[in-house]
Each structure stands twice: as structure tokens, then as C-alpha cells.
Amino acid sequence: MATDLENYFNNTKGRGILATADAQGKVDAAVYGRPKVIDEETVAFIMRDRLTHANLQSNPHATYLFMEDGSGGYTGKRLFLTKTEEEQDTERLYALRRRDHNAIDETPEQRGPLFLVFFNVDNVLPLTMPRHADG
Secondary structure, eight states, rough: OOOOHHHHHHHEEEEEEEEETTTTTEEEEEEEEEEEETTTTEEEEEESSSSHHHHHOOOEEEEEEEEEOEEESSEEEEEEEEEEEEESSHHHHHSSSSSSHSSOOOOHHHHEEEEEEEEEEEEEEEEEEETTTOO
């Protein structure tokens, strides 16, 4: 049985931003695809060993902002997240990875390690900002 979040992300086109901060509070934001919905309380992202991943080693909190395409304003969801665990280069990661990425002819040495990072969904809020009548 699919969850509400799973249905939403499987059926809604848009773009997402994952925001993290390091232990000192220095913020980063990066474009990320839709999360892999594990269950109603857990999502995961596949990431490389870059700034977002590094930030999560010292500060487990993140926010994912998803903006729907074609809504005429700003509609979507904000997910408030806490990292719970991660795994590196596992079969589960590659099973969740999109087929088009699996077709890329890269060796692990060329692309570096991949991480499947799991988050508890602490809160979900709408992203809404109506279109202005004057513009």
C-alpha cells in the first residue's frame, strides 16, 4: 500500500532543493531529485560525497523544499528531516537509483562513492504562495 508521500512524489512533477548546515551553522542548498519514500515517516536520498553529505556528518537536520511545476504560483511541500542512517554503495542503493543513471558508463573510481542517506520525516508543511493579482 502506497503512502501519501509516495503517491505525491510519484505523481507530481517539480524540482527540489535539499538544504543542510554544518556544525557551525554554515548553510548549503543543492538541487536534488524527488526523495525515495521508504514509508510515511522515512525518506532517502542518493548522494555523492560532496558538501551536502559532509554537512550531514556533523548536523543531521535538513529541509527539503519541493516546488511543483506549472502551478501558476508556488505550490509544493516542505519536508523537515533528521538523518537516521546511511549506507554506501549497497545493492539497495542501486535498486532505488533511476535506470538512466545506472546506464551511465562510470566506474566507481570515476564517480566516487554513493550514499543512500535515510531521514526521519519530522514534519511536512505546504509550500504555498498565491500568484499576485497584479503581476
